[in-house]
Amino acid sequence: MTTKDLSIDSTITLNNGVEIPIFGLGTFRMKKAEEIQQAILSALKAGYRHIDTAKIYENEKDVGKAIRDSRIPRQDIFVTTKLWNADHGYQKALKACEKSLGRLGLSYVDLYLIHWPVEGIRKETWKALGTLLVDGKCRAIGVSNFMIRHLEELLEGSSVIPAVNQVEFHPYLFQEDLLQFCRERNIQLETYCPLTRGQRLDDPKLRSLADRYSKTPAQILIRWALQHDLVVIPKSSHPGRIRENADVFDFKISEEDMKTLDSFHEHENLRVSWDPTSVR
Numbered sequence: 001m002t003t004k005d006l007s008i009d010s011t012i013t014l015n016n017g018v019e020i021p022i023f024g025l026g027t028f029r030m031k032k033a034e035e036i037q038q039a040i041l042s043a044l045k046a047g048y049r050h051i052d053t054a055k056i057y058e059n060e061k062d063v064g065k066a067i068r069d070s071r072i073p074r075q076d077i078f079v080t081t082k083l084w085n086a087d088h089g090y091q092k093a094l095k096a097c098e099k100s101l102g103r104l105g106l107s108y109v110d111l112y113l114i115h116w117p118v119e120g121i122r123k124e125t126w127k128a129l130g131t132l133l134v135d136g137k138c139r140a141i142g143v144s145n146f147m148i149r150h151l152e153e154l155l156e157g158s159s160v161i162p163a164v165n166q167v168e169f170h171p172y173l174f175q176e177d178l179l180q181f182c183r184e185r186n187i188q189l190e191t192y193c194p195l196t197r198g199q200r201l202d203d204p205k206l207r208s209l210a211d212r213y214s215k216t217p218a219q220i221l222i223r224w225a226l227q228h229d230l231v232v233i234p235k236s237s238h239p240g241r242i243r244e245n246a247d248v249f250d251f252k253i254s255e256e257d258m259k260t261l262d263s264f265h266e267h268e269n270l271r272v273s274w275d276p277t278s279v280r
């Protein structure tokens with residue numbers, strides 16, 4: 001598959017054979033039941049088949065309800081949730097997953113992630129995720145906010161390679177070394193905050209590039225991530241923006257403009273979300 005052929009239905013095969021849709025809907029800060037229902041149903045109508053939630057978003061119950069209400073067969077929607085920091089440790093992690101499944105009203109999730117590399121205990125937690133995988137509670141397991149040294153530590157102590165690492169990633173935080181590291185080890189990088197939470201959408205150099213493609217800055221940022229072979233999960237609660245963000249499969253950013261976007265990188269520690277670089 002080349003990036004030219006990408007469609008909203010495109011998937012990437014993870015290191016354990018599970019297919020993950022390259023494009024999905026983020027749900028951070030969606031709290032109200034009606035908002036969640038509207039966003040998820042709009043997204044599914046627009047062709048999204050991948051929903052990202054987490055225990056800490058306190059919306060698993062409503063996310064699960066919206067997915068069930070859509071009447072789309074369960075196996076056609078890829079659902080990710082994440083283990084929160086207070087739930088680290090072998091036994092706690094097993095229980096946390098059960099509880100997330102209970103809130104979601106699902107018998108399994110497609111991807112279960114360690115949300116944050118909590119120091120000292122993350123290896124124990126990783127063992128629990130291995131058990132959950134074997135037990136069929138999740139189809140794939142992975143991590144989030146893991147930097148290279150966290151991944152190296154995990155890989156040294158376990159034969160189970162994370163299928164996914166979900167991190168902040170956009171042209172203004174172009175973590176090329178991490179991308180390369182993950183590629184070489186067959187860990188799929190997934191980007192959160194692909195739209196910089198709106199903080200760089202007014203950047204004049206991004207705007208003028210977007211104008212040349214008759215696309216919006218948000219669409220350029222999403223397409224850039226897809227062309228770097230990342231899985232992308234922009235969040236919006238608004239049906240119009242949900243459709244706009246999915247309208248990225250009818251054009252291709254040229255190699256030259258990809259390089260220009262890569263050069264927007266500002267600073268390794270400039271993040272719009274939390275910063276895991278100092279976690280030991």
Ligand SMILES: NC(=O)c1ccc[n+]([C@@H]2O[C@H](COP(=O)([O-])OP(=O)(O)OC[C@H]3O[C@@H](n4cnc5c(N)ncnc54)[C@H](OP(=O)(O)O)[C@@H]3O)[C@@H](O)[C@H]2O)c1
Nearest residue numbers: 026027028052144192193194195196197218234235236237
């Ligand atoms: N693993 C982690 O630690 C972690 C951390 C952060 C996020 N995440 C996941 O990644 C997802 C995406 O990240 P995010 O929500 O933080 O940031 P984001 O997707 O970069 O940005 C979301 C913000 O952009 C606005 N927006 C969406 N589409 C837009 C458009 N076309 N034009 C202008 N503004 C637009 C949204 O507002 P409206 O909703 O009002 O449209 C919202 O305020 C999250 O929802 C969550 O699922 C994971």
